[in-house]
Amino acid sequence: MEKIFNKIKEALVSGLRGAIGTIVRKSGSSPRSEGTKIVIFENGDIFGSIGGGRLEAEIIQKAKGVIERQKPQNIDFYLKGKDVAGLDMICGGDVEIFLEPFNPKDRVLREIIDKILELYGLGKRGGLATCLDQKSWKRGESNKFLITQDREIIGRYEEIPSEQITQLLHITSSKIVNLGNMNYFIEPIVSIPTLFLFGGGHISLHISHIASLVGFRVVVVDDRDEFVNSERFPEASELHCIPFEEVLNRLSINSDSYLVIVTRGHLCDKTVLSQALRTNALYIGMIGSKRKRDTIYRALMDEGYTREDLQRVHCPIGLSIGAETPEEIAISIVAELIKIRAESKEGGVL
Incomplete structure (x- = not known):
């Protein structure tokens, strides 16, 4: 999502108008989740996707009028028949x-966009609320507001009770919520999850590339200079050459x-x-066979770690898809990361 907001920021800075299409409600087997966005620029450029097919084509067409009128539009779309087939859906x-x-x-x-990008950069949270009552929007003025974890509020929120605004910091998934007798679409602003790769070998090369494509910020750590450089890991946000004994500090x-x-090797893995x-990392995974795992676990239990501690570890690592090559192993590992990330987003307070 950070890429979407960056694209909007670039357009605003360059003097370009556009429209943002957001899925705010869905039922059945619609292809993308609530909060998914597409940005249509007045010069014809498009960034993002809400699923393709006739749905997306119609949104792109309607965006022209929205940009010209500078007023929002609610669009209900029922997907069936050829629309469903075009989106690879099983049912409507x-x-x-x-x-x-x-x-x-x-x-x-x-x-608001500047503050959202600042939150991403600082790893802080926030809640973005967009009013869905198109009549409440003034021409050329957004009817939305943002609250940060530091309780800073930016935007139009004057008629909304303060206790409702602060609740937005606790949401974990995008949804429609009634605030001040109007429906708002609420989106959590959360920092991009960071993937720490311990080891700069051939499997990490592929993990780094794939993980960066699916929204992870990648940090690579090794104790050998030649294995942590931007030539090997062009997608990595950080590269650290430090002794494995010191990674926690x-x-x-x-x-x-x-x-x-x-x-x-086993010793470095154990370290x-x-x-x-x-x-308190959300995910800990270690590559290796069950035999290697059991050897390391026994050594750690001798040092005082409990079985409960070790149950946090995913080992063997990755989803079981019969992976053999480094590329396949990397895919299985990133697939498991995606699964854990999705599960961590489930639920919510509001």
């Missing part, structure tokens, strides 16, 4: 799209962190794992 479903305009003169939107690992241990178990 209802989809509601909120199509909203943006323009460089919209000061509120510019401030030298890295910022939190509850949004995913740790994948793929070092060059990293013993420190990983002392973190």
Whole structure:
């Protein structure tokens, strides 16, 4: 989602108008989840997708009018027959799209986008609320607001009770919520999960590439200079050449962190794992056979770790898809990361 907001920011800075189409409600087997966006620019460029097919084609067509009028539009779409086939769906479903305009003169939107990108950069949370009552929108002015985890509020929120606004910080999934007698589409703004790759070998090369494509921020760690450089890992956000014994003290690992241990040998794996178990990382995975796992586990239990501690570890790592080559193993590992990430987003307070 950060890429979407970056594209909107680029358009605003360059003086380009456009429209944002967001799935705000769905039922049945619609192809994408609530919060999925497509951005249509007035020069004809498009970024993102809400599923393709006739649905997307119609949204792109209607965006022209939204951009010209500078007023939003609610669009209900029932997918069936050929529409379903074109989207690779098994059965039909209802989809509601909120199509909203943006323009460089919209000061509120510019401030909100800047703050959202700042939150992503700082790893902080927030909640974005967009009013779905198109009549409440003034021409060329966004009717939305953002609240940050520091309780800073930007945008139009004057008629909404403060207790309802602060509740937005606790949401974990995008949904429609009634605020101040109007329906708003609420979206959590959360930091991009960080994947720490311990070991810069051939499997990590493929994991780094695939993980970056599906929305993970990648950090590569090895104790050998020649294995941690931008030529090997062009997608990595950070590269660290440090002793494996010091990773816990030298890295910022939190509850949004995913740790994948793929070092060059058992001893290094054990060294990293013993420190990983002392973190609150969301995911800990270690490559290796069950025999290797059991050997390392016995050694760690001798050091005082419990069976409950070790149950946090995914080992053998990755989904069971019969992977054999480094590329296939990397795919199985990233697939497991995607699964864990999706499961962590389920539920919500509101």
